[in-house]
Amino acid sequence: MYRLWYYLRETVLSIWRNLSLTLAAILTVAVSLGLVGASLMIREGAERATAQFQEGVEFIVFMNPDADLDQDAAIRHVLDTSPTIESYDYIDKAAAYDEFETLFADKPELVESVTPDVMPPSYRIVPTDRSAANVNELARQFSAQPGVREVATATEAIRQIDDFSTRVSQALLIAAVVLVGVSALLILNTVFTAIGARRQEIEVMKLVGATNWFIRIPFMLEGTIHGLIGAALAIPALFVVDNEVLAFFQESDAVPLFRGFAVPDGYVWDTSIWLLILGGAVGMVGSAIAVTRYLDV
Amino acid sequence: MIRLEGVSKVYKGSVTALREVSAEIQRGEFVFLVGPSGSGKSTFIRLLNREEVADSGRIMVAGKDIGALRSWKVPYLRREIGYIFQDYKLLNKKTVAENVAFGLEVIGRPRNVIRKQVPAILELVGLSTKAERFPDELSGGEQQRVSIARAFVNRPLILLADEPTGNLDPSTSVGIMRLLDRINRSGTTVVMATHDRGIVDTMRRRVIELDRGVVVRDESRGVYE
Numbered sequence: 001m002y003r004l005w006y007y008l009r010e011t012v013l014s015i016w017r018n019l020s021l022t023l024a025a026i027l028t029v030a031v032s033l034g035l036v037g038a039s040l041m042i043r044e045g046a047e048r049a050t051a052q053f054q055e056g057v058e059f060i061v062f063m064n065p066d067a068d069l070d071q072d073a074a075i076r077h078v079l080d081t082s083p084t085i086e087s088y089d090y091i092d093k094a095a096a097y098d099e100f101e102t103l104f105a106d107k108p109e110l111v112e113s114v115t116p117d118v119m120p121p122s123y124r125i126v127p128t129d130r131s132a133a134n135v136n137e138l139a140r141q142f143s144a145q146p147g148v149r150e151v152a153t154a155t156e157a158i159r160q161i162d163d164f165s166t167r168v169s170q171a172l173l174i175a176a177v178v179l180v181g182v183s184a185l186l187i188l189n190t191v192f193t194a195i196g197a198r199r200q201e202i203e204v205m206k207l208v209g210a211t212n213w214f215i216r217i218p219f220m221l222e223g224t225i226h227g228l229i230g231a232a233l234a235i236p237a238l239f240v241v242d243n244e245v246l247a248f249f250q251e252s253d254a255v256p257l258f259r260g261f262a263v264p265d266g267y268v269w270d271t272s273i274w275l276l277i278l279g280g281a282v283g284m285v286g287s288a289i290a291v292t293r294y295l296d297v
Numbered sequence: 298m299i300r301l302e303g304v305s306k307v308y309k310g311s312v313t314a315l316r317e318v319s320a321e322i323q324r325g326e327f328v329f330l331v332g333p334s335g336s337g338k339s340t341f342i343r344l345l346n347r348e349e350v351a352d353s354g355r356i357m358v359a360g361k362d363i364g365a366l367r368s369w370k371v372p373y374l375r376r377e378i379g380y381i382f383q384d385y386k387l388l389n390k391k392t393v394a395e396n397v398a399f400g401l402e403v404i405g406r407p408r409n410v411i412r413k414q415v416p417a418i419l420e421l422v423g424l425s426t427k428a429e430r431f432p433d434e435l436s437g438g439e440q441q442r443v444s445i446a447r448a449f450v451n452r453p454l455i456l457l458a459d460e461p462t463g464n465l466d467p468s469t470s471v472g473i474m475r476l477l478d479r480i481n482r483s484g485t486t487v488v489m490a491t492h493d494r495g496i497v498d499t500m501r502r503r504v505i506e507l508d509r510g511v512v513v514r515d516e517s518r519g520v521y522e
Contacts, residue, residue, distance in 0.1 A: 006402065200386070200388060201388055203386065204386055204400070204403075205403045206375070208375065208380075208404060208447070208451070210372060210404055211369070211372045212368075214404075
């Protein structure tokens, strides 16, 4: 108990003495982890936006919610017999509603405004020939069938979203990796300065027989705290990305598929926890390097 | 208590500090290390505390071959050894009592032990009334007493002293030597490097003289030269 108190006291004192460098280290951690988080969320948003088009699905035939059984059977017959169709999945009203619920989990008012009854059932179709020309031709044929509400082809929209999200999230991630490196170095330097400021004390501690770990722990704690505080500051940025940036895409009409560009609140919290772990780890590694390089017997 | 067998130490730039030094110091002895500057006195002391490692030969301290000691065990060796310096090495931001307590705190002694031992040791060195002063409010002799208190508060087996009276005037030095003598009489082995002819000649204890890294004289009840 006394030892714990000793570690805490020494750590807080050291941070206080070294405030300007400490703030620089903490803010760098915050910015870099904010970028890591933004990158993860944009990637996740894109994956959710394009979820319907995973695993080779090239186009989706949406039926009218009130299409009758004959119309449905006709479509199904074409799908079952045509050699141009490799496979398909039928998403009934209930399944469509479930998916809608997941995609818009953070917009309960939107979910409440619909019922399974009004959801259009759909066929997700994998054609044998996936060229754009063929897919467009098939889509044209299906949209002419009775009972079909619309046909969504993957090619254009998916390509746009994939392109956009991959580029943005990769750019952010590269910047983030560089900055994470910079923050580890800054923490290393801050801890090194803290060690310098206490050189005399450390000398005495070694002489009277304090163990290496006893000397190291306050400094490692200090670095870890820098990382954790930085990560904590980055978390609000995640909510800003969620509420402002992703929301902007959802509301834009330029690309209809962006409407699915959302992450559930749970994902934002999960990401926050990862950022805290990452921040703590960066701080611990930075300070561990500092103490092993400058503190040996 | 301390045994050196053919110990040599060469610093970078091929300065030979000690050459084939052998000596044995019994428990409870008081030993002066004398010799001109650069003769290897400080190296002798630093080797015993494992601040330096010998290049060859064997050093036994308190029954341990300290050349073979794993580095994580070195702190535990140092808890058996008190160490005082010419420049005291006190922490100026801590009071006298805090400086002494610091030596116990950082080796994990419980607080109730610290609360008991610090006043007792300050009493022993004659600084009870100055416990709440800061080092820069004290005279040189008083500061050295604080450093002795810090070195001895953990009741080490051995007390190493590197020119402890080097910065003090003769009358103050006498007081410090009385204190070291008292500590020695309680059973602690004392090894003290010094230039102070007056002290060595008055005390008449064992004298080991070093010259350019070699032991040139070792006599009990010796004088400076």
